[in-house]
Amino acid sequence: MKIYINQIPDTGLELSERWEPSGLDLGREDIKFTQPIEIFAQITKGIGIVSVNLKVKTEMSLNCSRCLEEIVISKPLEIKLNLPVKNEEVIDITDNLREELILNFPLKPLCRADCRGLCMRCGENLNKGKCRCQKVKAKK
Ligand SMILES: [Zn+2]
Ligand SMILES: [Zn+2]
Numbered sequence: 001m002k003i004y005i006n007q008i009p010d011t012g013l014e015l016s017e018r019w020e021p022s023g024l025d026l027g028r029e030d031i032k033f034t035q036p037i038e039i040f041a042q043i044t045k046g047i048g049i050v051s052v053n054l055k056v057k058t059e060m061s062l063n064c065s066r067c068l069e070e071i072v073i074s075k076p077l078e079i080k081l082n083l084p085v086k087n088e089e090v091i092d093i094t095d096n097l098r099e100e101l102i103l104n105f106p107l108k109p110l111c112r113a114d115c116r117g118l119c120m121r122c123g124e125n126l127n128k129g130k131c132r133c134q135k136v137k138a139k140k
Helices: 092-102 132-139
Strands: 002-004 013-018 037-046 049-057 059-064 072-075 076-084 090-091
Touching: 049 092, 076 092
Parallel strands: none
Antiparallel strands: 002 090, 013 037, 037 049, 049 076, 059 072
């Protein structure tokens, strides 16, 4: 997203953009955006600074960190950028935005708060019921 600084009126500027996920390299193979990323920016200009308030709508698909089931997370992000400017005519906030998106990736996504995960022995998904090893144990 490019901002032309001399086109920002004193009252501020609103811009919106839509990013196709395919054109976005976020360096994470395990996360896929399932919808285009919608970006809405409110831009104001100060002395030597440009402030950008961003609302970003994303929907991503990734795997639960415990049971590995696919989950879809749609989480709107609010990002505030304060960019120092000197004599630039145009600033490109694409890299800033990409960084913020990466920072906001969930570290340990869970399909639900009490996900039981996989059995350490047989690898079965314990959310779907007891696995074979537990049943064997119960019979003894
Ligand atoms: Zn899970
Ligand atoms: Zn098991």
